[in-house]
Amino acid sequence: MTAYPHLFRPITLGHLTLPNRVLMGSMHTNLEEAPNGFERLAAFYAERAREGVGLIVTGGIAPNPQGAVFQGAATLERPEQVADHRKVTDAVHAEQGRICLQILHAGRYAYTSEPVAPSPIQAPINPSTPRELSRDEVASTIDDYVRCASLAREAGYDGVEVMGSEGYLINQFICRRTNRREDEWGGDLANRIRFPVEIVRRIRAELGDDFLIVFRLSMIDLVEEGSTSEDVVALGRAVEKAGADVVNTGIGWHEARVPTIVTSVPRAAFSEVTRRMRDALSIPLITTNRINMPEVAERVLAEGQADMVSMARPFLADPAWIAKARDGRSEEINTCIACNQACLDHTFQGKLTSCLVNPQACHETELVIEPAGEARSVAVVGGGPAGLAAAVTAARRGHAVTLFERQSELGGQFNYARRIPGKEEFDETLRYFRVMLDRHQVSVRLGMAPSVHDLRAFDEVVLATGVRPRRLDLPGIDHPKVMSYPAAIVHAERVGPRVAIIGAGGIGFDVAELLTHAGHPALDVEAWCEEWGVDLTVSTPGGLREPRRPTVPRRVTLLQRKTSKPGKGLGTTTGWVHRASLRHRGVETLVGCEYVGVDDEGLHIRQDGEPRLIEADTVVVCAGQESVRDDLEALHEAGVSVHVIGGADKAAELDAKRAIDQGTRVAAAL
Numbered sequence: 001m002t003a004y005p006h007l008f009r010p011i012t013l014g015h016l017t018l019p020n021r022v023l024m025g026s027m028h029t030n031l032e033e034a035p036n037g038f039e040r041l042a043a044f045y046a047e048r049a050r051e052g053v054g055l056i057v058t059g060g061i062a063p064n065p066q067g068a069v070f071q072g073a074a075t076l077e078r079p080e081q082v083a084d085h086r087k088v089t090d091a092v093h094a095e096q097g098r099i100c101l102q103i104l105h106a107g108r109y110a111y112t113s114e115p116v117a118p119s120p121i122q123a124p125i126n127p128s129t130p131r132e133l134s135r136d137e138v139a140s141t142i143d144d145y146v147r148c149a150s151l152a153r154e155a156g157y158d159g160v161e162v163m164g165s166e167g168y169l170i171n172q173f174i175c176r177r178t179n180r181r182e183d184e185w186g187g188d189l190a191n192r193i194r195f196p197v198e199i200v201r202r203i204r205a206e207l208g209d210d211f212l213i214v215f216r217l218s219m220i221d222l223v224e225e226g227s228t229s230e231d232v233v234a235l236g237r238a239v240e241k242a243g244a245d246v247v248n249t250g251i252g253w254h255e256a257r258v259p260t261i262v263t264s265v266p267r268a269a270f271s272e273v274t275r276r277m278r279d280a281l282s283i284p285l286i287t288t289n290r291i292n293m294p295e296v297a298e299r300v301l302a303e304g305q306a307d308m309v310s311m312a313r314p315f316l317a318d319p320a321w322i323a324k325a326r327d328g329r330s331e332e333i334n335t336c337i338a339c340n341q342a343c344l345d346h347t348f349q350g351k352l353t354s355c356l357v358n359p360q361a362c363h364e365t366e367l368v369i370e371p372a373g374e375a376r377s378v379a380v381v382g383g384g385p386a387g388l389a390a391a392v393t394a395a396r397r398g399h400a401v402t403l404f405e406r407q408s409e410l411g412g413q414f415n416y417a418r419r420i421p422g423k424e425e426f427d428e429t430l431r432y433f434r435v436m437l438d439r440h441q442v443s444v445r446l447g448m449a450p451s452v453h454d455l456r457a458f459d460e461v462v463l464a465t466g467v468r469p470r471r472l473d474l475p476g477i478d479h480p481k482v483m484s485y486p487a488a489i490v491h492a493e494r495v496g497p498r499v500a501i502i503g504a505g506g507i508g509f510d511v512a513e514l515l516t517h518a519g520h521p522a523l524d525v526e527a528w529c530e531e532w533g534v535d536l537t538v539s540t541p542g543g544l545r546e547p548r549r550p551t552v553p554r555r556v557t558l559l560q561r562k563t564s565k566p567g568k569g570l571g572t573t574t575g576w577v578h579r580a581s582l583r584h585r586g587v588e589t590l591v592g593c594e595y596v597g598v599d600d601e602g603l604h605i606r607q608d609g610e611p612r613l614i615e616a617d618t619v620v621v622c623a624g625q626e627s628v629r630d631d632l633e634a635l636h637e638a639g640v641s642v643h644v645i646g647g648a649d650k651a652a653e654l655d656a657k658r659a660i661d662q663g664t665r666v667a668a669a670l
């Protein structure tokens with residue numbers, strides 16, 4: 001008997017019956033364009049299918065070169081491209097999985113020299129103004145969708161997902177915001193939705209009933225002049241009538257200034273918008289975004305918010321998510337913490353998608369964790385992210401591992417991160433590692449710093465001793481009002497009402513977030529919607545309403561020495577959220593500051609040569625870290641085989657992604 005009866009109830013979609021209610025959501029990984037990319041994609045998807053994913057949707061593939069998100073991005077438009085896709089479908093089918101190809105035309109979101117769109121209106125996130133598609137081109141673009149679907153079928157796909165959301169071409173036709181046409185493809189709603197409806201109708205007519213058509217429909221655009229709930233329902237009904245088997249949910253255009261997938265978005269925050277569509281349609285509906293654990297998926301399904309859930313990033317974090325949930329091993333799930341640092345940020349930087357908590361994601365053929373040829377004794381010193389990853393990986397390979405942690409609890413820098421409002425998901429990563437240490441019989445010694453003598457007894461030593469905050473050489477640095485960032489995070493109640501934070505990097509931003517937080521549970525959907533101005537009923541165009549400024553408990557000034565944009569090092573896809581969040585909270589940011597000293601009045605600085613006082617009851621120092629590796633030389637001298645990882649290796653590049661990746665790779669090679 002499963003703990004998740006709704007999640008593991010079979011469902012029939014079109015001609016397919018699936019064993020569970022989970023769709024692996026579309027993710028373009030950049031393997032689509034990489035050398036040997038399709039072999040690697042085949043390995044990536046096959047592993048997920050083997051572990052029980054019922055239905056996979058590929059990353060977006062363009063139906064023609066104009067529709068490619070960037071120059072050279074993958075298309076499916078010619079018969080000779082079919083063989084590559086065959087590798088993927090064969091691998092998935094060999095594992096009893098099913099897979100649909102996502103057809104995505106970027107429209108004005110194409111980062112190419114001449115993007116096209118229904119109307120020549122520039123997207124705020126693209127420097128190029130699109131060219132308006134002629135009537136003939138609209139017709140030929142529909143032909144391209146149909147040809148792409150036919151080739152997908154030839155390649156062995158079980159169906160297609162027509163990408164109609166996130167502000168891409170189809171969405172651009174649907175909304176007045178981007179469609180000012182006066183022909184039959186613009187004007188009233190019936191005309192604006194004609195493009196997607198024709199695409200679905202033509203694919204159905206061409207490919208018959210035994211080919212799945214999923215339509216990804218933007219149920220809340222989160223942009224001005226977006227659709228209202230009436231528009232969304234009318235579109236849903238029209239695509240159902242045109243032949244779609246199932247409607248998947250899309251949330252927010254890429255240009256929206258409301259976060260939709262980052263870690264501060266409450267889990268399943270948007271399932272309510274899918275539920276509101278349910279009575280209007282007879283085909284199944286899939287909900288999406290920030291559903292990352294089985295109890296969340298089960299609740300969404302049990303409450304009738306949708307017929308299925310889509311999860312994308314959770315399958316980067318853990319390929320065996322389904323098998324673990326099904327077999328009563330949920331506590332072993334490596335949870336997606338919605339950080340975007342190794343997935344979406346990589347995509348935007350042109351790198352391969354991967355995962356902060358699972359560096360094997362999209363590296364299945366290259367980062368292989370195999371049983372060790374010879375089991376050895378391994379000491380891992382330091383229980384932060386790097387040490388945890390190294391200890392678990394080494395133990396998985398059969399080594400006898402002892403993990404030493406000087407503090408009374410595991411986690412290192414994660415213990416600070418998890419206390420920041422909106423970063424609670426880090427608790428899940430710690431839970432995962434604790435369970436894995438136990439499962440692989442790692443001997444954990446808390447409150448213990450081993451001596452060089454102790455470490456000589458091991459075959460291999462992994463030094464993951466982390467960092468300590470860098471001390472500032474500043475007059476008044478020993479004033480009682482000065483706190484280090486670890487102290488301010490752990491003892492926030494000791495921080496006064498007026499705060500100056502020295503250092504506007506990632507940690508400075510986190511401290512500012514914590515100290516200005518109003519106190520409601522950070523993952524409360526209602527409070528979050530109020531703060532960001534989200535109307536889940538979508539009675540307003542795009543589902544936007546006036547945001548409510550949060551009441552803040554402290555007045556915070558965030559300062560940095562450099563004149564560059566504050567928050568250097570924040571992710572491409574998350575930095576803007578942090579900046580907007582601090583703006584909402586009235587945090588003042590000052591750049592180009594020269595620090596003069598701290599006294600009873602506060603923090604004295606110079607800006608442009610002018611002296612200035614930042615009145616403050618507390619001054620928090622977030623001015624970087626230095627590596628802790630005091631024993632390294634002695635270990636070398638003692639002839640110990642030692643590997644230095646994480647912050648102990650490079651304090652300046654301190655980040656959990658690098659730490660976990662390095663810990664995993666070092667241990668995979670021991």
Ligand SMILES: Cc1cc2nc3c(=O)[nH]c(=O)nc-3n(C[C@H](O)[C@H](O)[C@H](O)COP(=O)(O)O)c2cc1C
Binds near residue numbers: 025216261313
């Ligand atoms: C690396 C990455 C690539 C993505 N590429 C696509 C895509 O090609 N097409 C698409 O419809 N959605 C894409 N998405 C969005 C996901 O399908 C999904 O909507 C989003 O990640 C939220 O769901 P989640 O919280 O389950 O990850 C991508 C997401 C990520 C993280």
Ligand code: SF4
Binds near residue numbers: 317336341344
């Ligand atoms: S990198 Fe972060 S957001 Fe992306 S899949 Fe991994 S845990 Fe999730």
